[in-house]
Structure formats: C-alpha cells, structure tokens
Amino acid sequence: MTFVRLPPFLALSFTLSLASLSACQQAEFEDDEGGNGGSDEQGDQGDQGDQGDQGSSSESSGGEPTLNCDPGDEMPCPEDQKCTVVSTQGGVPVYDCVTDDGSKLPFDPCTPAPGSGQDECPAGTACIPSEPDGESGLCLELCLADDDCETSLCTEMPGQVVPICAPICDPLGPLCPDPQTCQRVRNSAFVCRFPTESDIGTTAEVCDIVTDSGCAEGFVCETGQIIPGCSDPSCCTPLCDTSGADSCQSPMSCNELPLDPLPGLENVGACYIPQ
Template identity: 30%
Template sequence: MSVLLSACGDDGGKATGATNPSTNNTTDETSATSEADSETGPSQQTTSGPTGPEPTTTAPASTSDGTTTEASFITPPDGGGGAKECDQWTQDCPEGQKCMPYSGDGDNAWESLKCTPVMENAGSVGDPCTVEGSGVSGIDNCGKGLMCWDVTEGVGVCVSLCIGSPDAPDCAEPMASCLISNDGVLTLCLPFCDPLLQDCPGDDLCIPNPQSPDAFLCVLDASGEEGQEFDACEYINACDKGFTCANPQVALECDAMAIGCCVAFCDITEADVCNGQNSECIAWYEMGQAPPGLENVGYCGIPQ
C-alpha cells in the first residue's frame, strides 16, 4: 500500500498527514493505501507483518508551513510525478545546496524535488527550525540531508531524510524508522514509539510504519473531528491517539463498507480492556515474533 503526506494552511497552521487503511493479510494493521495525493507528500507501500488488523494508508493535508491542519499526512500516490531535479538519496546537488521535497504545482503536497541552499549555522537533528514561505517550499534552515518537519506557528524540528536507497531504506539514527510517502518524494526518519504508551511529542500519534511491520513511529494526527473508536477512517493516522485504522471486519460496531475503522490498541496481559461486542485483546504479533519491548501490544477485535 502507499503513503502520502501533505501540508495545508498558512504559517500559523499545523500540517497533518494521514495514511489510509487497507486490507492485505490477516496481520496487516500496519498496511494501508492512500488516495489523497493532492493532500500530502510522496506515497509508499505499506506491508503488514504482524497479526494486527489490516489498516489503510491515506492522509489529510498539512499546512503551508509544514505543519498539520486539516490536510493529510500519509496519502496515496497520484500516479503522476512532479519535477525531480535531484536525488534526495544521494544528495547530488552542487556544493552548498541540498536536495529537498517541495510543492511545485501550487498545492500543499510535496510532489517534486529541487536543490535549495544550505543556510549558515544550519540545524542538526532535533534542533528547532523555520521554513521560508511555507512548509512545502523546500527551503528551511536545517542541515544537508535534513528537513524542517511538524511545523507549528512557523517553527518545526529538524528530522533526517532517509539514507540508503528506495529498495533498502534506512536511518542514520538508531531510534528512528524510515517512512516513504508521496510517490517516493518524501523520505523521513521518524522516531520510534510505544503504541500502548502513545509517547510521541505533542499531538503526534504512535502508529505502525506501513513500510516496516517491526516499527511503530510518530506521525502527525490527521483525525480532525473524527477518529473515535469505531469511526470510519481512510488513513492510518486518521484515528485519535490510542487507536489504529484497521480492517472494519475486526469489530461488529464498524461500518463493513468503510475503507477502515478505528479500533483500540490494548495490552494483551490485561483482561476486559475492549469495548466491542465479542472483542478481545488480540496479540499484534505472532508468538515469538514481536520486537523487544512490543511483546504486549495488541488490538481490540473479534478473533478470526
């Protein structure tokens, strides 16, 4: 499935991204396909490795300053393609410049790549940052190989772009996972998190990485007014904190005709934690397959 991110609004806005749920395997709560290419950046295919519900990957758009508002964060590719003047994987721009995603068609989604100046005293990973013009301008004061992300009121944080290649993406930081979206234009190294603790900063959500079933990462909240338990969803990040966009077949309360449905994460060691009829806390991973620290992660659903 694919992922796509977008920014919308003005400098005071907050960019959001969403990934839409999709149903692949029986363990596909991390997979989804997005369809809001005009709303967010690049898209990427998600896979489901765990036994969790099958999610989708579409998203709303983010604000013009790179923050999230009513737009999507993870959305499907539009099948088109913006201008790609450089390669963000190899950073092949001239000295003093960096290859950056930007919006070249006037909307709030990253669909193109271009070389932009590396500012003096450029920021490192985790440093506060600012953007020039808007969050999709491609111009910021982060260092080479970095991007100003999650901008609110004109200020964001520098995050790394992925390293490696589209076929073998990686992150230089040990506690981050590569998320590829917007037809491969947006490649972000986002921090790991715990879906049971929902320990991401601010309003960010902790959800499965559509491209890596062994990783949960922090993404922008694209739920808006919806996103409560059993609400319909089209994106992985279109549910409130503590929920994930899954295959609607996992709960009787879900709309069976919807693309996805918000269901709760749960701790498999705790009893009677699920609200749905006939629902139980089902282990996200097959026995013995959970990464360290995620052994107790589950989701509320009807055992199949």
C-alpha cells in the same frame, strides 16, 4: 548522511533493533545514480534557489525526485552547504545544495522555507510542515530509503511528498515530539508522524483501512466485522497490551495484531472479537 544527535525523548525508539529495518520494504523513491551531489558542477550551482524549479520541469512526467544532491550521501554538498528540498513542483521533491544556515537541532520547531531551503535546520534535515503547505513544522531527517535512516523508517508525512526518517515508537507508551503522534504505518510498524484533521476516530468509528488512517493515537483501523458497533467495513479500535491485564471492553478481548510486529513491540495488540 551527516550524523545528528537526537533528543532524549526518542531514546526509547533507539532501543529497537536495527535488524528490524532490513525487513521493511523500501521507500517509493529510489536512488537516482544520475543525481550525484558531489560533482564540481553542483558546487558551482551552490545555492541558486531557481535550480530546483528547472530540475523539476525536466522530470515531472517520470514522477522521480530530482537529485542535484543526494540527502542520503555522507557528504552530498561542498563545505558550508547542505542538501535540502528546494521545491516540490510537479508533486515530487527537488533536492539541491544551499548555504548551510543550520542553527537548530533535529526535531526543533521551525518555519518551512520552500524555494530557498534556508529554514535554519541542520544538514541532513529540512523543515517539514506539520500540515501540507503549513507555516510551521519540525526539523526532520531527510531520506530516500530505509537504508538512509538509523532506527527509523523512511516514510512520507500524510498528504506530503518529501520522505523523512520517522522514528519508530511504542504506541503503548509513545514518546513523540509535539505535535507528532505515534501512528501505525506499513501495517505492523508504528512511527512518530504528524496527524491529520481526520485522525480522531475512537472505538467503532469509521476509518480508512487502506491507508490506515482516521484513528486517534492509541487506536488502529481494523476490519469492521470484528468490532462491535461498527457500521462500516472498517472501524477504529483501541490498542492494548497482550502481556498484561485485558483492558478491552467486553465482548472484545486483547488479541495480537494481524501482521508480525517489529522486534520490541510483540506485546502490542488490539481490542476485537476473534473470528
């Protein structure tokens, strides 16, 4: 994938070890060897927006993305073209080469351009809306698996199907581009992503522990029985620094998160009553 320069507010994320990413599970979408973006035939297809719709119908039953080009390849398209998402028909993304109209930088605000892919985002990125079918978003790096990302995790934004490289962040000192927040994914990793309308829960408020959602930035969803005042099987509780003074409200104390953290985030804990 084409290397892109990231803005200063993500510098802290990049101090984390790349080795941590190898331990993470692969994203749901795997590389399709049949979708080789470097063929001559693809070059002829160019930036015909309806190509994506045709490809979508041919694979909608399988649930795999259509790869008329591979966004993880170093040179997935002919010169002056970029590999981007042209549709998500059938609930899966369709990737194709379109004219490279990139005039923005990664993480710049943008307007999604479903169908044409002409969103002014640079090669290797696409304008991902801040909410499903929204009219505004950010230029975010595309991926199919963690190996396509540098110091990021390949994941999907809530309610969306296009996987992107989400920068790892420190939830005790988050540095995410607005309107993204630092939230937990995969149980032990924290990344910058768009919050949903339901991500507002604070101490002892109900959340979804299966999807790890429903909590505001600075909180995580944990088992309800270890959180005083929780009336549900799972509730939000504050994050805390296990290496500093205990900031948790009694009778809770600052304890380690249930699963091993990524390197550099070993001091991130949560407030609860140990069992």
